[in-house]
Amino acid sequence: xxxxxxxxxxxxxxxxxxxxxxxxxxxxxxxxxxxxxxxxxxxxxxxxxxxxxxxxxxxxxxxxxxxxxxxxxxxxxxxxxxxxxxxxxxxxxxxxxxxxxxxxxxxxxxxxxxxxxxxxxxxxxxxxxxxxxxxxxxxxxxxxxxxxxxxxxxxxxxxxxxxxxxxxxxxxxxxxxxxxxxxxxxxxxxxxxxxxxxxxxxxxxxxxxxxxxxxxxxxxxxxxxxx
Amino acid sequence: xxxxxxxxxxxxxxxxxxxxxxxxxxxxxxxxxxxxxxxxxxxxxxxxxxxxxxxxxxxxxxxxxxxxxxxxxxxxxxxxxxxxxxxxxxxxxxxxxxxxxxxxxxxxxxxxxxxxxxxxxxxxxxxxxxxxxxxxxxxxxxxxxxxxxxxxxxxxxxxxxxxxxxxxxxxxxxxxxxxxxxxxxxxxxxxxxxxxxxxxxxxxxxxxxxxxxxxxxxxxxxxxxxx
DNA sequence: CCGGCGGTTTGATGAACATCAAATTGCCGG
DNA sequence: CCGGCAATTTGATGTTCATCAAACCGCCGG
Numbered sequence: 459x460x461x462x463x464x465x466x467x468x469x470x471x472x473x474x475x476x477x478x479x480x481x482x483x484x485x486x487x488x489x490x491x492x493x494x495x496x497x498x499x500x501x502x503x504x505x506x507x508x509x510x511x512x513x514x515x516x517x518x519x520x521x522x523x524x525x526x527x528x529x530x531x532x533x534x535x536x537x538x539x540x541x542x543x544x545x546x547x548x549x550x551x552x553x554x555x556x557x558x559x560x561x562x563x564x565x566x567x568x569x570x571x572x573x574x575x576x577x578x579x580x581x582x583x584x585x586x587x588x589x590x591x592x593x594x595x596x597x598x599x600x601x602x603x604x605x606x607x608x609x610x611x612x613x614x615x616x617x618x619x620x621x622x623x624x625x626x627x628x629x630x631x632x633x634x635x636x637x638x639x640x641x642x643x644x645x646x647x648x649x650x651x652x653x654x655x656x657x658x659x660x661x662x663x664x665x666x667x668x669x670x671x672x673x674x675x676x677x678x679x680x681x682x683x684x685x
Numbered sequence: 686x687x688x689x690x691x692x693x694x695x696x697x698x699x700x701x702x703x704x705x706x707x708x709x710x711x712x713x714x715x716x717x718x719x720x721x722x723x724x725x726x727x728x729x730x731x732x733x734x735x736x737x738x739x740x741x742x743x744x745x746x747x748x749x750x751x752x753x754x755x756x757x758x759x760x761x762x763x764x765x766x767x768x769x770x771x772x773x774x775x776x777x778x779x780x781x782x783x784x785x786x787x788x789x790x791x792x793x794x795x796x797x798x799x800x801x802x803x804x805x806x807x808x809x810x811x812x813x814x815x816x817x818x819x820x821x822x823x824x825x826x827x828x829x830x831x832x833x834x835x836x837x838x839x840x841x842x843x844x845x846x847x848x849x850x851x852x853x854x855x856x857x858x859x860x861x862x863x864x865x866x867x868x869x870x871x872x873x874x875x876x877x878x879x880x881x882x883x884x885x886x887x888x889x890x891x892x893x894x895x896x897x898x899x900x901x902x903x904x905x906x907x908x909x910x911x912x
Numbered sequence: 913c914c915g916g917c918g919g920t921t922t923g924a925t926g927a928a929c930a931t932c933a934a935a936t937t938g939c940c941g942g
Numbered sequence: 943c944c945g946g947c948a949a950t951t952t953g954a955t956g957t958t959c960a961t962c963a964a965a966c967c968g969c970c971g972g
Contacts (some may be wrong), residue, residue, distance in 0.1 A: 526833040529912070534836035536829050548829075551815070551822040557830060580818065587814040588778070591807065594821040595778040601828045602763050602775070603784060606753040608835055609761035609875050612958070640920070648836050650960055655921050670920095670968085685756070839928070867950070877930055882951050897938075897950095 460497040464569070468495055471518040472569055477544045477593045478516070485585035492576065493569040504560035504568065505546070511556045513570050514546040520566025521638055523645060524558050535645030537601075538563075540637065544593055550577050563642055608648050611685070613657040616647045618684040621666070621673060629679045636671040687724040691796070695722055698745040699796055704771045704820045705743070712812035719803065720796040731787035731795065732773070738783045740797050741773040747793025748865055750872060751785050762872030764828075765790075767864065771820055777804050790869055835875050838912070840884040843874045845911040848893070848900060856906045863898040 464472070469490065472478050478489060495518070498504070504515065507526060515522075522539040536558055539545050545560060550573050562568075580587040607616055620643070625632050636643060644654040658668050664684055665676025675681055691699065696717065699705050705716060722745070725731070731742065734753060742749075749766040763785055766772050772787060777800050789795075807814040834843060847870070852859050863870060871881035885895050891911055892903025902908055 524829075526837055528837045532837060534833055536833045536836075548822040548825040551819040552826050557826055558833065581811055581815065584808055584811075584814070587811070587818070588808065591814070591818055591821065592778040594818065594825060595775040598775040598821060598825045598828060599779050599784055601825060601832060602751075605828060605831055605835065605875075606761055606763045606785065608832065609763075610753055610755050610759060648832075651920070652922085652961080653959055656959085659921085878950070879931080879952085880929055883929085886951085 459499070459502065462495055462497075464490060464493055464495055468518055468567065468569070471541065471567075472516060475516040475518075475542050475544055475569075476596060477547065477589055480592065481585060481589050485583050485589075488579055488583065489571075489576075489586065489589075492579070493571055496568045496570055498562045498566050498568060500562055500564045500566075502562050504562065505556050507556055507559050509556050511546065511549040511552070511554065511573060513572055514544065514549055514576070515560075515571070516569040517541050517543045517545070518567040518569055521563040521642055522566060522568070523561050523563055523642070525561070525645070526558050535648070537604075538638075538642050538646040544597070547590065547593055547597070549573055550580070550590060563638070604648075613647070613649055613653050614660040615685050616649075617654065617657045618661060618664075618666075618681050620647065621675060622678065622681060622685070625675065625678055627678060630677060632675045632678050634673045634675065636673065638671075640671075686726070686729065689722055689724075691717060691720055691722050695745055695794065695796070698768065698794075699743060702743040702745075702769050702771055702796075703823060704774065704816055707819065708812060708816050712810050712816075715806055715810065716798075716803075716813065716816075719806070720798055723795045723797055725789045725793050725795060727789055727791045727793075729789050731789065732783050734783055734786050736783050738773065738776040738779070738781065738800060740799055741771065741776055741803070742787075742798070743796040744768050744770045744772070745794040745796055748790040748869060749793060749795070750788050750790055750869070752788070752872070753785050762875070764831075765865075765869050765873040771824070774817065774820055774824070776800055777807070777817060790865070831875075840874070840876055840880050841887040842912050843876075844881065844884045845888060845891075845893075845908050847874065848902060849905065849908060849912070852902065852905055854905060857904060859902045859905050861900045861902065863900065865898075867898075 472490065472493065478486065481489060504522065517539045519541055522545060523535055524537040524539065524545060525533055525535045527533055546556065549556065580590050611619065621634050624634050640654055641651055644651045647654065658666065661684065665680055667674045699717065699720065705713065708716060731749065744766045746768055749772060750762055751764040751766065751772060752760055752762045754760055773783065776783065807817050838846065848861050851861050867881055868878055871878045874881065885893065888911065892907055894901045
C-alpha cells in the first residue's frame with residue numbers, strides 16, 4: 459500500500475464525496491489537510507470487525523465491500539462503496555470498535571481521516587459539523603431504505619429498482635452500464651451471484667437484455683411496473 | 686391527540702433518550718423548550734411516506750412502528766421504536782420528504798421537535814450538534830447491524846440474538862420479559878408473526894420455553910451456540 | 913490459434929420463510 | 943365464571959432464494 463499526501467487530481471475527487479461537497483474555504487482546507495491518500499491493491503483489508511476504530515475513509519477510486527462474517531464463515535455484504543462514498547464515518551461519534559469488515563474489491567484509492575482529528579474539527583468548526591451531520595443523515599436514510607427494500611422486494615424488483623435509479627430517461631428504451639462486476643452488484647442487493655443472474659433472466663420477458671456489463675432496457679415504463 | 690408542553694415526569698423520560706442524554710445546562714434547556722409532547726392513541730399515524738418532513742420525534746412511552754408499504758399493499762417494518770428511541774432525526778439534515786411511515790403501536794407519548802428549529806440550534810450550539818451526531822451515528826451503526834443480521838442469520842439465530850442481548854447474565858438459566866407483543870418483535874426481526882412463533886419452537890430443544898411474554902432460557906451458554 | 917482462468921450462467925436440489933386457513937390460547941369486561 | 947375478541951400457534955402449501963456442481967464465456971498470455 460502506497461501512502462502519500464493529497465495530489466491535485468485527488469483533491470478534485472475528494473470534493474465530490476458526500477462529506478466534502480458543500481464545504482469551502484477554510485473549513486474545506488482543514489479537512490483536506492488532515493487527509494492521507496492510500497493506494498491499495500485489490501482484496502486488501504482496510505479494517506476488520508472488532509478492531510479498535512481509529513479512522514474513516516472516502517473512496518476516491520475503485521470499490522470497497524463492507525461485510526460481516528458469520529461464525530461458520532458465511533459472508534454477507536452490508537454495503538458496496540463507490541467513488542464519492544464515505545464509510546465508517548459513524549465511528550467519529552460511535553466510538554469503540556469497527557462493527558464490520560472493509561476490503562477493497564479491486565485496486566482502489568482511499569482518503570483516510572483520523573477519527574479524533576475530525577471529531578475535534580467538528581467541535582470547532584460549525585461547517586464541518588454540518589457536513590458530518592449531512593453525510594450521516596444521508597447514509598442513514600440510504601441504509602434504512604436498504605432494510606425496507608430487502609424485506610419488501612424480491613430479487614427481480616430490487617434489480618429493476620437499481621436499473622431504474624440510474625436510468626437517465628423516463629420512458630422508452632434505455633441502456634445502463636454497470637460500473638463494476640455483477641459480483642459486487644449482487645452483494646449490494648443482498649443476493650448470491652447466481653440469484654442476481656436469475657433475476658436478470660426473470661426480467662428478460664420484461665424487455666431487459668444483458669450483454670456483459672451493458673444492460674439494455676426495452677421500455678422504462680414497462681420496467682417500472684415490475685417494482 | 687393531546688398536545689401540551691413538557692411536564693416534570695416527561696422531562697425525566699426525555700433525558701434518557703439517545704438524543705438528550707449527554708446534554709446539560711443551557712443546551713439541554715434549549716432542546717427541552719423546543720419540544721412539544723403528544724399523547725397518541727394506538728394505531729395513530731405520526732407521519733406518512735412522501736409527506737414533507739417537518740419534525741422528528743423522541744419516544745417517551747409506548748411503541749412506534751416505522752414501516753414501508755409496497756405497491757401491492759404488503760407491509761414491512763423497518764424499525765420498532767421503544768421508549769428512549771429517537772426517530773426521523775435523519776431528516777434534520779436529510780431534507781425533503783419522509784421515506785417511511787410511522788404509526789404508534791399502542792397508546793404512546795412522543796416528544797415532537799421541529800426540524801428547522803433543531804437545525805438552527807445545532808448550528809449555534811456545539812453541544813447540541815455533538816448530541817445530534819452521536820444520535821445519528823449510533824442509529825446508523827444499529828441499522829447497518831440490522832442489514833447484516835437480516836442477510837446473515839436465520840430466524841432462530843436472530844431471536845437468540847435478541848434474547849441474549851437483553852440477558853443480564855453470562856451463563857446458566859435466565860429469563861427475559863418481552864416489553865411488547867410478539868407482533869412487534871416479529872416486525873423488529875423482519876419476520877412474519879408465524880415465523881417468529883416457529884423460531885421459538887426451533888429454540889425449544891435448546892432450552893428456550895415461552896409463556897406469553899415471559900421467555901425462560903435454560904442455559905445462556907448453550908443458547909449462544911445457536912448464533 | 914490454443915489453453916487456462918476467473919467470472920458468469922444454468923441446472924438440480926434443499927432450506928428458509930411467507931401465506932392462507934384453522935385451531936388454540938390469553939385476556940378483558942360483564 | 944362466561945363469552946368474545948385479539949393474539950398466537952399450528953398445519954399445509956408455495957415461493958424465494960442459497961447452495962453445490964457443471965457448463966459456458968470472455969479475456970489474456972503464450
